[in-house]
Amino acid sequence: MKTQNSFFRIQIHLILLAISVSAVSCSSEDSGPDWQLVWSDEFEGAAGSSLDQTKWNFEIGRGQNGWGNNELQYYTDRTENASLDGEGNLVIIARQENFQGANYTSSRITTQDKLEITYGRIEARIKTPFGQGLWPAFWLLGTTNSGEIWPQIGEIDVMELRGQQPTKIASTVHGPGYSAGNGITDDYTLTNSRFDTEFHVFAAEWFTDKIDFYVDGFLHHTVTKEEIENAGNEWVYNDPFFLILNVAVGGNYVGSPNASTPFPQSLTIDYVRVYGE
Amino acid sequence: MITTYSNTMKQILYSGLLFILVLPGCERSVNDLDEPTFPTNPNVFIDGFSGGLNYAAFAGSVPAAFQVDTEVTFDNTSSSMRFEIPEVNDPRGGYAGGTFFTSGPRDLSGYNALTFYAKASESVPMDIVGFGNDLGANTYVASVTDFRVNSNWNKYIIPIPNPEVLTEEQGMFFYSFGPIDGKGFTIWIDEVKFENLGTIAQPRHKIFNGQDQVVTSFTGIVTNVEGLISTYNLPDGSDQDVNATAAYFDFSTTDATVAAVDDLGNVTVGEQGTATITASVGDVDALGSLTIESDGPFDAAPVPTEDAGNVISIFSNAYENVPVDFYNGFYAPFQTTTSNDFEVNGDNVLNYENFNFVGIEFNQNVPTIDGSEMTNFRVNIFLPNPVPANSAFTANLRDFGADDNFGGGDDTTLSFTVNAGSNPALVSGQWISIDLDISGMANKSNLGQIVFDSDAGPGLQGATIYVDNVYLHK
Numbered sequence: 215m216k217t218q219n220s221f222f223r224i225q226i227h228l229i230l231l232a233i234s235v236s237a238v239s240c241s242s243e244d245s246g247p248d249w250q251l252v253w254s255d256e257f258e259g260a261a262g263s264s265l266d267q268t269k270w271n272f273e274i275g276r277g278q279n280g281w282g283n284n285e286l287q288y289y290t291d292r293t294e295n296a297s298l299d300g301e302g303n304l305v306i307i308a309r310q311e312n313f314q315g316a317n318y319t320s321s322r323i324t325t326q327d328k329l330e331i332t333y334g335r336i337e338a339r340i341k342t343p344f345g346q347g348l349w350p351a352f353w354l355l356g357t358t359n360s361g362e363i364w365p366q367i368g369e370i371d372v373m374e375l376r377g378q379q380p381t382k383i384a385s386t387v388h389g390p391g392y393s394a395g396n397g398i399t400d401d402y403t404l405t406n407s408r409f410d411t412e413f414h415v416f417a418a419e420w421f422t423d424k425i426d427f428y429v430d431g432f433l434h435h436t437v438t439k440e441e442i443e444n445a446g447n448e449w450v451y452n453d454p455f456f457l458i459l460n461v462a463v464g465g466n467y468v469g470s471p472n473a474s475t476p477f478p479q480s481l482t483i484d485y486v487r488v489y490g491e
Numbered sequence: 492m493i494t495t496y497s498n499t500m501k502q503i504l505y506s507g508l509l510f511i512l513v514l515p516g517c518e519r520s521v522n523d524l525d526e527p528t529f530p531t532n533p534n535v536f537i538d539g540f541s542g543g544l545n546y547a548a549f550a551g552s553v554p555a556a557f558q559v560d561t562e563v564t565f566d567n568t569s570s571s572m573r574f575e576i577p578e579v580n581d582p583r584g585g586y587a588g589g590t591f592f593t594s595g596p597r598d599l600s601g602y603n604a605l606t607f608y609a610k611a612s613e614s615v616p617m618d619i620v621g622f623g624n625d626l627g628a629n630t631y632v633a634s635v636t637d638f639r640v641n642s643n644w645n646k647y648i649i650p651i652p653n654p655e656v657l658t659e660e661q662g663m664f665f666y667s668f669g670p671i672d673g674k675g676f677t678i679w680i681d682e683v684k685f686e687n688l689g690t691i692a693q694p695r696h697k698i699f700n701g702q703d704q705v706v707t708s709f710t711g712i713v714t715n716v717e718g719l720i721s722t723y724n725l726p727d728g729s730d731q732d733v734n735a736t737a738a739y740f741d742f743s744t745t746d747a748t749v750a751a752v753d754d755l756g757n758v759t760v761g762e763q764g765t766a767t768i769t770a771s772v773g774d775v776d777a778l779g780s781l782t783i784e785s786d787g788p789f790d791a792a793p794v795p796t797e798d799a800g801n802v803i804s805i806f807s808n809a810y811e812n813v814p815v816d817f818y819n820g821f822y823a824p825f826q827t828t829t830s831n832d833f834e835v836n837g838d839n840v841l842n843y844e845n846f847n848f849v850g851i852e853f854n855q856n857v858p859t860i861d862g863s864e865m866t867n868f869r870v871n872i873f874l875p876n877p878v879p880a881n882s883a884f885t886a887n888l889r890d891f892g893a894d895d896n897f898g899g900g901d902d903t904t905l906s907f908t909v910n911a912g913s914n915p916a917l918v919s920g921q922w923i924s925i926d927l928d929i930s931g932m933a934n935k936s937n938l939g940q941i942v943f944d945s946d947a948g949p950g951l952q953g954a955t956i957y958v959d960n961v962y963l964h965k
Contacts (some may be wrong), residue, residue, distance in 0.1 A: 380728055
């Protein structure tokens with residue numbers, strides 16, 4: 215797997231161009247790209263074991279100002295906060311406990327330096343936690359390889375959810391001039407289901423000139439280079455990004471947990487798959 | 492059965508439970524070969540009564556509080572339900588309350604919530620709304636007590652604690668609304684129906700309000716699982732508590748010979764030992780438990796031998812008791828004593844726990860006792876736990892004097908204190924008979940109060956004390 219990882223540290227859209235060309239005759243779809251799986255973690259492994267650290271990193275601690283959002287949790291690499299469930303899932307567990315001065319613990323994992331991609335389809339099958347103050351997310355950040363910092367590096371939020379709104383997720387891009395509360399965002403609401411009771415597939419299809427966001431195959435949000443530039447802003451999505459999965463507790467986006475928030479709370483991830491054209 | 496209802500949920504529930512106890516054969520019927528099926532009609536009141544729906548007002552409520560309204564309706568439909576809550580002291584009734592029930596059962600097991608829209612003439616709490624009140628056994632009652640309504644139509648959701656049990660239900664919807672700050676108001680309810688919502692989830696359940704209770708008990712005592720609550724997360728992310736009857740839950744015991752539990756949460760204490768009662772709903776374990784520490788057969792108080800004609804009894808199964816206001820006055824703020832009275836083998840026992848002092852009174856809504864012919868005041872006490880040093884139990888009998896009222900300068904009190912050195916002595920594990928000679932009491936024709944206290948021996952504070960056979964005799 216290591217060779218595969220180093221392979222994909224190169225921009226995959228270029229590497230896989232040849233594959234997509236050779237596969238185009240097999241495609242039955244007239245519209246849309248012919249996606250080829252280029253990286254995945256299916257989270258197969260023994261219950262209680264930690265995740266594959268050839269693919270993932272843990273980010274530890276409380277970050278600066280609660281990871282920039284006044285979040286309340288301390289992120290650890292303990293299996294109490296992130297481990298495989300033995301049934302093909304990774305479970306990130308937010309707990310209410312005193313740990314290193316924080317009142318909550320959780321995990322935040324990234325593919326930084328292990329999988330960095332530009333363009334493609336980024337997909338995960340996920341069941342969320344619920345309750346006031348829980349903030350799970352599946353997202354991408356631009357690398358700082360060029361020395362730039364957020365929001366210049368760009369951020370693509372495939373999915374984030376407020377635990378107190380278990381039927382609604384948001385998909386957002388953040389860049390210079392359109393970050394934080396001004397991110398370009400849209401919601402998707404389930405009418406007779408919830409994100410915490412069953413798995414749903416969240417995906418972003420990222421192209422040179424637009425990003426499409428899907429929930430269960432339904433395109434619910436598109437952000438184009440044109441609209442960003444028409445607003446006088448910069449399209450910052452031509453460089454390598456890495457993946458992040460985390461469960462934050464509290465913070466500006468979601469507010470603090472309250473007495474009725476049940477703990478522990480789990481973000482269950484069946485798989486993460488990355489496709490190239 | 493209607494006349495047995497009153498305006499508190501407890502009484503609504505208990506009247507149903509009593510009925511069940513009398514007719515145990517009426518509980519869940521299980522016949523795998525020939526399970527009858529019933530209509531699955533989810534509608535209760537949409538634009539009028541659904542098929543087979545009836546209405547009955549609860550006793551003591553304003554009989555005509557419920558009317559069909561064709562003016563104020565949700566979404567301009569043809570009619571809604573209007574409930575006029577009376578002002579306090581309304582001669583027609585003290586509250587608005589009633590139940591909507593079907594003539595024949597419906598199978599509601601395919602739904603997971605009762606929903607409706609409601610608005611009110613002003614912002615008010617809805618005292619209680621629910622379903623499962625069928626004017627019969629009331630086996631599967633579920634209710635919510637924390638809804639608020641205001642002048643806009645809003646949707647309300649009552650999750651069904653355990654839908655799979657509702658295969659044969661007649662109680663579709665019931666309500667009880669009382670005056671707020673003495674004032675009446677109006678509530679409209681519309682579009683009442685059962686639904687299967689994919690947006691309610693995360694069931695959590697509790698017995699004994701989620702607490703782990705431990706009680707000392709004796710063979711033959713029957714107690715109930717109480718404080719049953721199912722909590723579901725609603726589409727708006729909030730948690731909704733639903734009060735449930737025991738039939739929604741499944742119970743188990745760690746040792747049925749020590750404490751057996753039936754489908755309705757009745758716990759019967761058996762032989763000496765320890766057993767824990769727990770519950771589940773579906774595959775979700777309920778929080779809370781009841782641990783019974785059975786001391787085996789109860790050592791009953793000695794049966795009084797005085798002739799009934801020579802006795803004025805305040806608390807005894809051997810005689811007919813005079814009416815009292817209460818056996819525990821819960822005097823705020825200093826009293827710690829709680830009551831956990833029990834009945835064992837037909838014998839009622841006052842069980843004072845966390846003792847410091849407690850009063851029995853007969854002077855407020857009942858007459859004081861004329862004890863002028865009586866010579867003695869008798870009470871039996873039993874301390875199940877070791878008696879700490881510096882313990883003393885004092886029984887005080889108070890006469891209210893000529894004014895027949897507490898205080899006023901004419902009251903007299905006679906007391907008797909039992910301690911380690913008295914006769915009888917204060918000991919644990921056996922009944923102690925206190926027989927106070929009151930022949931010399933100056934006034935005893937307006938006896939109004941008995942107080943038991945630990946003032947002379949604070950070692951007794953916090954103790955458990957059983958009391959039986961409280962009476963005057965000659």
